[in-house]
Amino acid sequence: MHVLRGVLALSLFVSLGAYNLPLCAGGKPLGILTIAYGAHLNASDAFAGLSIFEGERVSTDPNGKIGVRIGASVVTLGEQSGATLQRTGDGAHVDLDAGSVYLWSAESNPLEAHVEGALLRPHGAHHVQAQILMFAPKTLQITARQGSLEFSYHAEFRVLPEGQTYRIYLESEDDPRSASEAGNGTQKVGMSSAAKVAYFIVAGAGTGLAASGIHDLIRSNSGVESPAKP
Numbered sequence: 100m101h102v103l104r105g106v107l108a109l110s111l112f113v114s115l116g117a118y119n120l121p122l123c124a125g126g127k128p129l130g131i132l133t134i135a136y137g138a139h140l141n142a143s144d145a146f147a148g149l150s151i152f153e154g155e156r157v158s159t160d161p162n163g164k165i166g167v168r169i170g171a172s173v174v175t176l177g178e179q180s181g182a183t184l185q186r187t188g189d190g191a192h193v194d195l196d197a198g199s200v201y202l203w204s205a206e207s208n209p210l211e212a213h214v215e216g217a218l219l220r221p222h223g224a225h226h227v228q229a230q231i232l233m234f235a236p237k238t239l240q241i242t243a244r245q246g247s248l249e250f251s252y253h254a255e256f257r258v259l260p261e262g263q264t265y266r267i268y269l270e271s272e273d274d275p276r277s278a279s280e281a282g283n284g285t286q287k288v289g290m291s292s293a294a295k296v297a298y299f300i301v302a303g304a305g306t307g308l309a310a311s312g313i314h315d316l317i318r319s320n321s322g323v324e325s326p327a328k329p
Contacts, residue, residue, distance in 0.1 A: 126152070126153070128150035128151060128152055129151050129152055129153050129155075129167075129169060129184055129186055129191060130150070130151050130167045130168050130169035130170075130174075130184070130191070131148065131149070131150055131151065131167070131168050132145055132146070132147050132148065132149045132150075132151060132157075132165065132166065132167055132168075133147060133166045133167070133168045133173070134147055134164060134165065134166040134175070135147050135149070135164070135165045135166070136163060136164060136165075137159055137160040137161070137162055137163025137164070137178070138157065138158065138159045138160070138163045138164065138165035138176075139157070139158045139159070139160075139165075140155060140156075140157055141155055141156055145157065145165055151167055151184060153184065153185055153186045154183065154184075154185060155183070155184060156181065156182065156183045156184075157176060157181070157182055157183075157184065158176070158180065158181035158182075158197075159176050159177065159178050159179060159180050159181070159198070160178070160179065161178050161179055162178050163178050163179075164176065164177065164178065167184065169184075169190065169191045169208055169210070170189060170190070170205065170207060170208030171205035171207050171208050172190060172191070172202075172203055172204050172205045172208040172209070172210050173201075173202075173203040174191065174193055174200060174201075174202060174203075174210060175200070175201040175203075176198060176199070176200055176201075177198055177199040177200070177201070177232075178198065179197065179198045180195070180197055180198025180199055180200065181195075181196050181197040181198065182194055182195045182196065182200060183196070187209075187211065188209075189207060189208050189209070190204070190208045190209040190210050190211070191208070191210055191211075192210075192211050192212075192213065193210060193211070193212045193213065194212075194213045194214075195212055195213065195214040195231060195233065196214075197233065198232075198233060199230060199231060199232040199233065200212060200214075200230070200231050201229070201230050202227065202228070202229045202230075202231070203226075203227075203228055204221050204226065204227040204228075204229070204246075205226055206224050206225055206226055209221055209224075210227075212231050214231055214233060214239060215233065215236075215237055215239060215269060216252060216253070216269070217239065217250060217251065217252040217267075217269065218249075218250075218251045218252075219231060219241065219248050219249065219250055219251075219259075220248070220249050221246055221247075221248065221249070222246070222247040222248055222249045222258050222259075223246075223247070225246050226245060226246055227243075227245060227246035227247075227248065228243075228244040228245040228246065229241065229242060229243050229244065229245075229246075229248055230242040230244075234266065237268065237269040237270055238266070238267070238268050238269070239265075239266075239267045239269070240264065240265070240266050240267075240301070241259060241264070241265045241267060242263075242264040242265075242302075243259050243260065243261045243262065243263060243264075243265070244261065244262075245261055246261055247259060247260050247261050250267070252269060252296055255296050257298070263300045263302070264300065264301050264302040265298055265299065265300060265301070266298075266299040266300075266301045267296065267297070267298055267299075268296065268297040268299075269295075269296055270295050270296070
């Protein structure tokens with residue numbers, strides 16, 4: 100009887116240790132989901148209140164949204180989007196592989212985004228509100244609503260001042276715009292001959308972010324919302 104109890108106790112100890120191992124390996128959570136509907140955390144359905152750890156992937160279905168609060172900062176993915184999150188100091192690195200991401204980057208918890216080989220981060224120590232959209236293959240649309248952004252791609256580096264929406268063509272020809280787009284008032288603001296990166300201003304920042312509902316998403320960062328919220 101004593102032997103049987105000892106075996107059972109040992110089995111229970113090993114089982115509990117194995118169960119807790121992933122939690123210990125995951126370490127401190129990177130952030131918490133503040134809003135999630137039509138969304139996934141790795142391969143599972145996501146819902147508000149879940150913790151997210153470094154290296155985990157968040158994604159959304161059509162009409163879905165998911166928001167992650169990281170300290171005082173917020174990362175929100177629009178519909179049909181996907182990204183993997185990594186820790187960088189007190190902030191996070193967002194590796195966007197599909198769709199769009201909205202960033203509310205606080206000075207205390209800075210955010211940076213990597214997309215299509217390009218890296219975007221706050222220019223200086225200040226708050227940043229920005230939207231990054233994978234508009235088409237090797238084409239990004241970036242809205243800098245508050246604060247300037249540093250844009251780097253291979254050897255190319257440029258500061259994107261706040262207040263505009265930029266269409267950036269990576270590894271493009273001299274003027275990659277279609278005939279219809281060329282006549283709609285876009286303004287060419289630069290072309291890198293080395294990396295063939297073309298920059299155009301296509302709209303004011305207020306227009307770009309208001310259309311995507313960024314204000315409502317940012318306001319949701321202070322509390323957990325129902326995953327069923329439309």
